[in-house]
Amino acid sequence: MEELNEHQLLEKFGEMSRVLRHVPGMAVDEVAQRIVHLHQKHAREVSAVVNAALSRHSADLLSGKLSSRCVIVLALPPEYKTSEPPSLLPERKPQAPVPKPPAWNKHPYSTRDESVFKAVGDDNFRVLTNEEIEKRFRPHLKPLIGREYTPDALRACLNRIRRHNGLQLSKDIRKNPVKA
Numbered sequence: 001m002e003e004l005n006e007h008q009l010l011e012k013f014g015e016m017s018r019v020l021r022h023v024p025g026m027a028v029d030e031v032a033q034r035i036v037h038l039h040q041k042h043a044r045e046v047s048a049v050v051n052a053a054l055s056r057h058s059a060d061l062l063s064g065k066l067s068s069r070c071v072i073v074l075a076l077p078p079e080y081k082t083s084e085p086p087s088l089l090p091e092r093k094p095q096a097p098v099p100k101p102p103a104w105n106k107h108p109y110s111t112r113d114e115s116v117f118k119a120v121g122d123d124n125f126r127v128l129t130n131e132e133i134e135k136r137f138r139p140h141l142k143p144l145i146g147r148e149y150t151p152d153a154l155r156a157c158l159n160r161i162r163r164h165n166g167l168q169l170s171k172d173i174r175k176n177p178v179k180a
Contacts, residue, residue: 001043006036013039014156021150028152050075115144117161130158130170 020028053072119140142149
């Protein structure tokens with residue numbers, strides 16, 4: 001989180017947009033900046049704690065005294081958790097790729113999202129950016145999203161739909177527009 005900028009954080013964690021217009025006395029941009037700053041500060045603090053713990057307990061880590069459920073061990077990247085160095089592992093025959101788990105396991109998807117998807121349609125999600133969808137379907141989408149309808153809430157909803165259905169993100173459509 002500490003390496004993502006505010007746009008990347010809001011895109012990745014779209015649910016943050018739900019609070020942007022509900023903080024009295026503050027502009028939406030200011031609320032977004034403060035949320036991003038809070039998350040980045042928290043990420044830096046957590047990283048500092050884990051780094052300090054790694055320094056203090058490096059001998060325990062090397063000797064295998066730490067539990068596999070210890071935060072220090074859990075913070076290690078997966079490639080460091082193999083039992084043998086990669087060069088010593090026996091060669092394996094290529095296997096069929098493991099299917100990815102269904103997208104609904106990764107991204108929350110609601111009945112409201114499904115209603116928006118049906119109103120816009122699969123074909124439109126494949127060729128239109130989020131901005132184009134908002135322009136063309138605004139009258140149809142406002143009642144579906146309800147009182148929480150804001151550009152940020154709609155963008156988060158559209159991104160959840162795109163991820164859930166394995167569709168291109170809006171920014172990728174913008175880079176490679178489909179010619180009609």
